[in-house]
Amino acid sequence: MKTYIIDNHPLFMDSLAQLVSLFQQDNTIYKYIQTLDAIEALDKTSLPSLIFINISMPKLDGLGFLKVLQKRQILTPVIMLSDNDDIKTMKKALAFDIAGFIPKTHSHAQIQHALNQIFNGNTYIPETVELRLSRIKDLTTGRIQMDSSINALGVTRRQREVLKLAAQGHANKSIALMMNISEHTVKSHLAAMFQLLHAKSRAECVQRAYQTGLIAPPDNNSI
Structure with missing residues (x-):
């Protein structure tokens, strides 16, 4: 397994690396203290299985990094780190x-959790x-509600990602390549979804x- 940690605070980055x-x-x-260095590494080596990034990175922040991943169709899970509460x-x-x-600002125990x-x-x-997000009137509440229903069924985030790609017509081998996991893992996730x-x-x-709301149907089915 390969993990990237992108943060311009070396002490926090080292501490997080030990916990991970x-x-x-x-x-x-x-570990990268510049976002652009991490992007360059993505171009030259195999994709990581997980990425942590400080949302307030200089030059190219966490949101900009997410846009780069989206544009390149890189599906590696990303965890945002933040030292502000915007x-x-x-x-x-x-x-x-x-x-x-x-x-x-999380404690050591909270980060472990x-x-x-x-x-x-x-x-x-x-x-x-x-709680803060739920108080904002113009918040797109679908995601929070979706996560609640997923947790209630016992569906993991990775299982949902596999199912979304399967719904788009991708074969198991293609899903494995896109998600940087083995084809056996794809089959295991789908088997779990069949059972659930x-x-x-x-x-x-x-x-x-679609019926349970675990994944959104394509636009042409919603018209």
């Missing part, structure tokens, strides 16, 4: 379907952040996922 290594012993951690910035980051949001959630395939958003949704076929699984 506790969850994955075979994890190779690459709710508008949080909203924008969550719109990219990030894998988690960890305030740098967040990492435990993330490495188990769940999305981590602090309750305080969810009581589906007997790929098409039935996708249809039930």
